[in-house]
Amino acid sequence: MPYPLDAAAVRSWCGLALEALGRERERIDAINVYPVADGDTGTNLYLTLESAARAVEAAFDGHTSAGTAPCLADAIGAMAHGALIGARGNSGTIVAQLLRGMTEVLAAGDGSADALRQALRRAAASTYEAVAHPVEGTVLTVATAAAAAAEQAAAGAAWGVGAAEVARAAHEGARTALQATPGQLAVLGRAGVVDAGGCGLVALLGALADALSGEVSATPVVVRADAPLPEAAGCEVAGRAAADGRGDPEGPAFEVIYLLEAGDAAVARLRTRLDGLGDSLVVVGGDGLWNVHVHVDDAGAAVEAGIEAGRPYRVRITHFGGVTRAKEPAMTARAVVAVVPGPGLAGLCAEAGATPVAVRPGEPPASGELVQAIRQAHAREVMLLPNDADLRHTAAAAAEQARTEGVRVALIPTRSAVQGIAALAVHEPGRSFDEDVVAMTAAAGATRYAELAVAERQSWTMAGVCQAGDVLGLIDGDVVVIGSDLTRIATAVLDRMLSAGGEMVTLVLGADAPDGLAERLERHVRARHLAVDTVVYEGGQHAAPLLIGVE
Template sequence: MPYPLDAAAVRAWCGLALEALGRERERIDAINVYPVADGDTGTNLYLTLESAARAVEAAFDGHASSGTAPCLADAIGAMAHGALIGARGNSGTILAQLLRGMTEVLAAAGEPAVGPGAAADALRRALHRAAASAYEAVAHPVEGTVLTVATAAAAAADRATGDTARIARAAHDGARTALRATPGQLAVLGRAGVVDAGGCGLVALLGALADALGGEVSAEPVTVRADAPLPEAGGRAATVADGCATPGGDGPAFEVIYLLEADDGAVARLRTRLDGLGDSLVVVGGDGLWNVHVHVDDAGAAVEAGIEAGRPYRIRITHFDGAGRTKEPELAARAVVAVVPGPGLAGLCADAGARAVSVRPGEPPASGELVQAIRQARAREVMLLPNDPELRHTAAAAAEQARTEGVRVALIPTRSAVQGIAALAVHEPGRSFDEDVVAMTAAAGATRYAELAVAERQSWTMAGVCQAGDVLGLIDGDVAVIGADLAATATTVLDRMLSAGGEMVTLVLGAGVPDSLAESLERHVRERYLAVDTVVYAGGQHAAPLLIGVE
């Protein structure tokens, strides 16, 4: 019996698609010759879908306490949003828009309680909207790519009859047929003797959807060659990506990707400006949140355009070499990768020579994102600073994966950004790896940490009952102070922490917090605690108005 098109089906789809892309990732990477032969399409699709799957699981976790499941609109919406905020590369950005297009139809259709015929019709319309929205997002659509495959899938679904499982299977079959024809539509694919890499990913995704709705899991590999045997799993087809100059071979030097908070009008102007700066422009999203992808020679101008349009964040800039591939510099001896909650802290890490992974409240990085950051650090040895107790398992998984790739990774047990700052302060690449690990771990462990937060609702805490709007002072992760005023609560927290001694106070101001708060706290420390120094950073984090560290 086919499964209904509901939230459980979306959850199953995510899991099956993630497994499928995990199996196909290296094969897809190996045939990646368009738009840039950088060999990462499979990886980018996997990381994008991993973010989508995490968002769906979070939606189910949010309903667990009430014993209910999310509705279809919530589940498919979470999948699309997770893909949007986690989209990687040109392929991942287009995938996010495909999912958003499906969401626009399925969320409006509601649960398929009205009957399987209505659900099948909704799925047909969703596939059509997905293909159309993807075309709209790409500045200059090219046939023989994932766009062509998406359109063929929608057309095949239109011709099919039956329930949603039959519709999804027809879409998958139509996509496979279109994929095999891509080498004849795009010259660069024909010269390389391969099919479109992004289209391969979409075929895997649609196959997983058919499996989720039909209840029959298949592991048939996606055809990646036009007229040659499949490459062995785990082996990169260097003759394809290295021997085929793409249209971008003499093109822009940088790939720029960022999330952007902006209104529709500002984004329309941004599209026009970025289109004049480079190529491979894809802007996806809506409702105030967008994912921007473009290849340019002037990366700074692309970011500045985003700043003029709204608020860009999670900015990623990749340098291509002369053949269009990601440029791989010499391996450094040692690097530091740190998870940080704000742009100011990201800048601080960069100044200290560390690679920052910026996060927003409620959007923790996936293990794949941390692995990617470790890879991009291009070092034989890496210190990984999670700076959050909730990320210990994610960071441990990322470290283990990186170790299998030959990188020596040390997970420094930092539970707060201020502990990360303390660890960075004693980092010394010139000493032995083990000595550096010990010194950084000791510095983090010697730093007590606190943060101020604003209560969202009434709840019980270690310090008593708090009301919505109360200022909470958390010391070492537990609520220790409940107050009504930010400055007064911060002062009380500082006094409690310094009552046990200390030599250095670190204050990290959140977004929108006035400098006067830091000035009053500095003055308080100077007047009451002799020989205690204070250092202040503008962290820019949104979740906590103030972070405090005492060493």
């Protein structure tokens, strides 16, 4: 029997969508040829929906603990927000915008057939607004066809047509449009495959129809080509991704994604700036929180543009180097994956050829996120730099998981980002794996590290009692000096560290570092410690206004 479009249906939709994308993930990855043949569209869509499903479950748990029941607006809003903050890749970002578009209509609490029709129409329109240069034959086309089919079905609402019938019509319209995508986009036609993102949307809409109808439809979509692929649940593709290289072999080298806290005017300027830097630009969100996706050659510039617009975090930068086949991206010999605390450091690592995993204070990466970064590096050998003593167990679990997948992983014991910088500086892919591990480990171990932090509350430390708002100077994780002036605490920490000798000082400025701090510290080092060089980086981290390394 049909079910109403309510909070329970949204919860069921999330679960069914996650199951469908879980079954199809590898097959969708295999047909991913546009906009970049990096073989991860299915994985990105799965991770995006996984985040959405977690958010919906959290909404239900919150209402249960409060003794209330969630409404449709609560559930669909949680789903859209979860997708926004967890969106991965080009297709995942677009799906997040689709869900946000649906939320704009369904948040009114009306789960009728007509409301679903309006929601699907708004969802399709919103994706075109989010994509800088829309291309037909993609998930955008499939979404528009789904909305048109829903419109036609909803016209019969006066004769008893319900939301389930509208959802099923949207699914069928999407399936039909998906079959036509090889004839609309040349790169798909050459490869003999349908659009991977569109295939994921068909799975998502099929799950919605199943959640509302209570019936599971297993009718596959068939696109004929030369050599058949194994059947994908809900998306049987007769063909395989045979295109060599990316959709555009001369395209940008990096994919940059980050969440951004910023106002509408700043985001409008950011769109213009990023559009001039690269392509595949998608900016989704609103109400002060955005998800930014772009392909660029200058990853650092893309991150810096975000810093100028507002506060970027959860920065993910993926290097497209070595991508030569859609199904199996070419494996590089060796790669480095580094956890970094700020967008500036993420850009620095990316420019050095590493895959950065940027994190926000209080939101450390899970082992699964590190495993995904290792996979995206497409390397047979990976150096993993946790750059945080508290992440050693998480990083070890990720390394162990990656090893079971055939990747040789070395966990470099970096306890701070400055140790990670030192290790990355001596990384040499040309030498043997073991020699590289030894050199990077030695460089990290030879770098003493310190940081300045601001106390959040009164506490006992090794240097005495601190009050909320005090500046703390920590060396190797221990508080050694407490004061009220950041510059004085920084110079005291530097003097303590350099008293044991040193040739190089590395200063990594946080987002809240006061103007002129680096210049004052550089002058201090020149005056008090002869023959010691200083290098400064704009790290952009929020947890610590200053990180210090001494080699």
